[in-house]
Amino acid sequence: MSSIKLDNLTKKYGEIDVIKGVNIEIKSGEFVVIVGPSGCGKSTMLRMIAGLEKITNGNVLIDGKVVNDIEPAKRDVAMVFQSYALYPHLSVFENIAFGLKIAKLNKDLIKTKVSQVASALELSDQLNKLPKQLSGGQRQRVAIARAMVREPKVFLFDEPLSNLDAGLRVNTRIELAKLHQSISATMVYVTHDQVEALTLAEKIVVLNEGVVEQYGTPMELYFKPVNKFIAGFIGSPKMNFIDAKVVEVNKKGCKLNILDKVIDSYFSFRNVQCDQRLSLGIRPENLTVVSQRDCLFNGSVEIIEYLGEYNLIYIRIPQQELLCIKVDIKLSFNVSDDVCLGAQSENIHVFNEDGLSIYE
Ligand code: ADP
Ligand code: MG
Numbered sequence: 001m002s003s004i005k006l007d008n009l010t011k012k013y014g015e016i017d018v019i020k021g022v023n024i025e026i027k028s029g030e031f032v033v034i035v036g037p038s039g040c041g042k043s044t045m046l047r048m049i050a051g052l053e054k055i056t057n058g059n060v061l062i063d064g065k066v067v068n069d070i071e072p073a074k075r076d077v078a079m080v081f082q083s084y085a086l087y088p089h090l091s092v093f094e095n096i097a098f099g100l101k102i103a104k105l106n107k108d109l110i111k112t113k114v115s116q117v118a119s120a121l122e123l124s125d126q127l128n129k130l131p132k133q134l135s136g137g138q139r140q141r142v143a144i145a146r147a148m149v150r151e152p153k154v155f156l157f158d159e160p161l162s163n164l165d166a167g168l169r170v171n172t173r174i175e176l177a178k179l180h181q182s183i184s185a186t187m188v189y190v191t192h193d194q195v196e197a198l199t200l201a202e203k204i205v206v207l208n209e210g211v212v213e214q215y216g217t218p219m220e221l222y223f224k225p226v227n228k229f230i231a232g233f234i235g236s237p238k239m240n241f242i243d244a245k246v247v248e249v250n251k252k253g254c255k256l257n258i259l260d261k262v263i264d265s266y267f268s269f270r271n272v273q274c275d276q277r278l279s280l281g282i283r284p285e286n287l288t289v290v291s292q293r294d295c296l297f298n299g300s301v302e303i304i305e306y307l308g309e310y311n312l313i314y315i316r317i318p319q320q321e322l323l324c325i326k327v328d329i330k331l332s333f334n335v336s337d338d339v340c341l342g343a344q345s346e347n348i349h350v351f352n353e354d355g356l357s358i359y360e
Contacts (some may be wrong), residue, residue: 002063002153002186003028004049010057011044018044020210031180031187035197036207042190043340046156049188050079079156082163084139086131093127096145114193117149120182138169157189173200194234206230228355231281237312239281240323246276259297271358281349285324289343301337315339
């Protein structure tokens with residue numbers, strides 16, 4: 001087990017800043033997921049931890065020791081890529097054993113280690129097969145087994161499930177979670193898929209254009225997003241945003257003008273000023289159809305998606321993006337219905353004009 005620290009980690013390709021001074025501490029045994037849109041620098045960051053990419057500025061520390069100039073093979077780190085890169089002419093056993101043979105371990109020890117790992121990843125019956133005789137999920141498990149058998153201090157995964165179809169992705173995700181529980185190694189896992197991040201991670205790093213937007217537990221990111229980027233990125237379907245303006249502030253709270261209508265009741269938001277423009281963030285599961293009395297704004301039903309367990313209703317509101325609400329299948333809606341929408345005050349996220357969260 002090993003801790004990792006990224007200290008002002010910076011990467012430039014020529015004039016282009018790709019990683020812009022990242023500071024992160026990963027505790028020994030933690031499962032940390034780096035998530036962000038395609039091209040934001042996730043692979044570059046992981047490759048710098050592995051030693052496959054030169055560091056422009058700052059430090060990578062493993063167990064408190066700067067490893068910037070230590071070659072990949074000596075960092076005791078194993079990396080699993082999106083493409084499994086197995087040797088096609090070698091059996092599953094030989095693929096898993098490859099690194100151990102290079103390290104000149106004795107044959108019996110290799111056999112013991114490979115069979116232990118194969119058993120953990122349910123590959124015991126596949127050891128004599130060639131990679132082409134396996135499914136995509138099994139091949140990816142072989143790639144993971146090849147990393148595991150070396151018993152590295154740190155596992156690095158770069159979108160390891162992206163090439164698998166949806167069902168296998170879920171199964172292999174569960175395998176990975178089990179693997180982490182059983183060997184409690186430090187794992188850093190890169191994905192562009194926020195569902196994968198939320199389900200696997202103990203902590204999530206959200207990276208955007210080479211900058212860490214937020215680093216926290218899945219719950220912190222979901223319930224206390226620090227800015228609109230995080231709020232919109234974490235959660236599916238994504239959070240709705242509605243423009244508002246503060247028209248009065250007093251002891252009772254503040255009064256808001258939402259979409260050109262002053263709302264009668266007071267909101268408990270603090271740290272806001274009269275005339276301040278706000279963006280209200282409400283998740284589809286928190287935005288509900290309400291009576292006229294509790295109405296924050298109204299709109300008309302434009303699209304209905306039936307998803308079995310629940311329905312998603314998309315609502316058109318003048319001068320706003322289409323809003324999405326998640327509703328019980330028992331509620332019936334028709335296209336063009338006019339609806340009043342509302343939300344509990346505690347479920348409204350408030351952002352200032354710079355897109356930063358205002359929490360009490
Ligand atoms: P991600 O893994 O998040 O999709 P990458 O880390 O692969 O993103 O890339 C981040 C940015 O760095 C991208 O804009 C990419 O074009 C650029 N980049 C990656 N590798 C190189 C390279 N060898 N030379 C120049 N630019 C690169
Ligand atoms: Mg990548």
